[in-house]
Amino acid sequence: MADVPEDIRSNKRYRDNGDFTIEGLVNRIRSDFGEQSLDIVIHSLANAPEVKKPLLETSRAGYLAALSVSAYSMIAMVSRLGPMMRSGGSLLSLTYMASERVIPGYGGGMSSAKAALESDTRVLAFEAGRKYGLRVNTISAGPYASRAASAIGIIDRMVTYCSVNSPMTDPLTAEEVGVTAAFLSSPLGSGITGTTIYVDKGYHTMGMAVGSLPDTSSPL
Amino acid sequence: MLNIDLRGRRALVAGVADDGGYGFAAAKALAEAGASVCVGTWPPALNIFMNLIERGKMDESRRLSSGEMLQFEKI
Numbered sequence: 001m002a003d004v005p006e007d008i009r010s011n012k013r014y015r016d017n018g019d020f021t022i023e024g025l026v027n028r029i030r031s032d033f034g035e036q037s038l039d040i041v042i043h044s045l046a047n048a049p050e051v052k053k054p055l056l057e058t059s060r061a062g063y064l065a066a067l068s069v070s071a072y073s074m075i076a077m078v079s080r081l082g083p084m085m086r087s088g089g090s091l092l093s094l095t096y097m098a099s100e101r102v103i104p105g106y107g108g109g110m111s112s113a114k115a116a117l118e119s120d121t122r123v124l125a126f127e128a129g130r131k132y133g134l135r136v137n138t139i140s141a142g143p144y145a146s147r148a149a150s151a152i153g154i155i156d157r158m159v160t161y162c163s164v165n166s167p168m169t170d171p172l173t174a175e176e177v178g179v180t181a182a183f184l185s186s187p188l189g190s191g192i193t194g195t196t197i198y199v200d201k202g203y204h205t206m207g208m209a210v211g212s213l214p215d216t217s218s219p220l
Numbered sequence: 221m222l223n224i225d226l227r228g229r230r231a232l233v234a235g236v237a238d239d240g241g242y243g244f245a246a247a248k249a250l251a252e253a254g255a256s257v258c259v260g261t262w263p264p265a266l267n268i269f270m271n272l273i274e275r276g277k278m279d280e281s282r283r284l285s286s287g288e289m290l291q292f293e294k295i
């Protein structure tokens with residue numbers, strides 16, 4: 001908690017929750033379930049305060065906040081939770097193709113954070129694999145209109161665009177991502193680590209748009 | 221038959237605040253495979269999440285194929 005900025009520590013949305021840090025989480029898991037009590041960890045969180053701003057207009061503080069919350073948090077979780085996990089366990093995060101291809105509107109340094117997350121997945125897979133016998137992967141999921149994604153603002157157009165232009169044109173469901181997560185977390189995925197797995201109806205393979213929306217104006 | 225079998229395993233899903241996102245879908249799939257699931261949520265969203273559960277707003281989406289409800293071992 002000592003690392004938590006004062007404005008967060010005293011913010012009423014946080015202060016009644018006890019120790020909400022990753023360290024606090026580790027302590028709670030240890031006291032509730034004991035050492036070596038975890039097999040599977042899923043990191044499904046991200047935030048960029050300036051996500052609606054293009055990268056060119058993103059402040060240093062906004063950029064660093066995006067990297068801290070959305071990418072460093074995975075390093076912190078592997079580092080703190082790794083020792084609590086039984087060998088053969090799996091850690092998984094969620095990423096997005098904006099890390100490697102330009103998705104206008106996915107701003108505020110979120111694209112940078114996802115690039116870091118995917119690179120870190122490889123390095124963490126090596127380090128946690130050797131140190132704890134754990135696997136680390138990331139799922140690159142196609143767009144889906146969750147509450148958090150709606151904060152980006154252009155999610156509905158992205159969902160339609162991907163559906164029209166993907167090899168598989170039926171809409172991506174959250175369940176398809178969920179079952180991939182379950183598979184990768186299970187012993188069936190024991191040969192897979194350090195990888196970015198696309199669950200996006202094949203959209204990432206496309207090099208040319210085949211359908212277009214009536215409104216093709218740039219979101220920027 | 222080849223099944224995903226996570227019985228006897230404990231999972232932590234960090235980043236679940238409602239039943240609409242990939243975090244929830246992952247938590248549910250892990251539970252379907254037999255894992256016990258703990259979830260972590262963003263402190264500012266915790267109350268909303270607890271309300272959704274307590275008021276039964278998530279009952280439909282928490283229903284597993286076995287007919288049982290997705291129970292979170294710890295929130």
